[in-house]
Amino acid sequence: MAEVARGLYQRGWLDGTAGNLSVRIGDQALITASGRSKGELTDADVVLVEAETGAHISGPKPSAETCIHAAIYKAFPDCGAVVHAHPPYATAVAARAMAAGQESVRFTDFEIIKGLGVADPHAVDVLVFTNWSDVPRIAAEVGERVDGSVPVLLIGHHGVTAWGPTLEIARNRVECIEALCRLHLLTN
Numbered sequence: 361m362a363e364v365a366r367g368l369y370q371r372g373w374l375d376g377t378a379g380n381l382s383v384r385i386g387d388q389a390l391i392t393a394s395g396r397s398k399g400e401l402t403d404a405d406v407v408l409v410e411a412e413t414g415a416h417i418s419g420p421k422p423s424a425e426t427c428i429h430a431a432i433y434k435a436f437p438d439c440g441a442v443v444h445a446h447p448p449y450a451t452a453v454a455a456r457a458m459a460a461g462q463e464s465v466r467f468t469d470f471e472i473i474k475g476l477g478v479a480d481p482h483a484v485d486v487l488v489f490t491n492w493s494d495v496p497r498i499a500a501e502v503g504e505r506v507d508g509s510v511p512v513l514l515i516g517h518h519g520v521t522a523w524g525p526t527l528e529i530a531r532n533r534v535e536c537i538e539a540l541c542r543l544h545l546l547t548n
């Protein structure tokens with residue numbers, strides 16, 4: 361987890377303690393503690409929680425976004441890891457979509473859509489969520505709206521959350537949605 365987080369941090373996608381990562385271990389999950397630099401995580405910077413509720417089990421205060429991770433684990437029993445980051449192009453696309461009142465952003469034709477592992481790589485609709493200051497409200501909406509067809513989501517003026525069977529695959533999906541958003545901004 362520290363290695364994956366360091367890689368994203370070095371890309372400038374987890375600035376100033378931004379971002380959070382988790383891995384499911386059975387009914388539980390290891391998630392990053394809140395407010396820690398993701399570029400230099402140690403054993404003391406992860407917390408054990410109940411995977412599908414986010415209830416704290418042991419360790420320091422868990423990520424403020426634990427409830428979003430829990431909503432994803434609850435929706436997708438085969439999900440093994442969740443990665444949330446603040447990459448600039450995805451955050452800009454999410455902000456623009458939110459300002460335009462869009463509930464999703466459609467990406468078409470770019471080859472890198474295939475990296476998201478979606479059924480139809482020619483077109484993908486990525487859901488956009490309002491960045492409520494009440495984070496459980498974001499989590500509730502995630503639980504209501506995600507359907508398993510696209511393993512990434514955008515949060516307006518905030519960032520991106522991706523998931524998958526492993527931490528590496530969730531990380532790859534963050535990279536793919538950021539690349540897609542860069543291409544989207546270059547071509548729209």
Ligand SMILES: CSCCC(=O)C(=O)COP(=O)(O)O
Pocket residue numbers: 375376377378379380392393394395396422423424425444
């Ligand atoms: C410093 S960024 C504001 C909080 C945030 O969006 C984030 O991703 C990190 O929150 P955490 O509680 O997981 O450190």
Ligand SMILES: [Zn+2]
Pocket residue numbers: 378379444445446518519
């Ligand atoms: Zn965040």
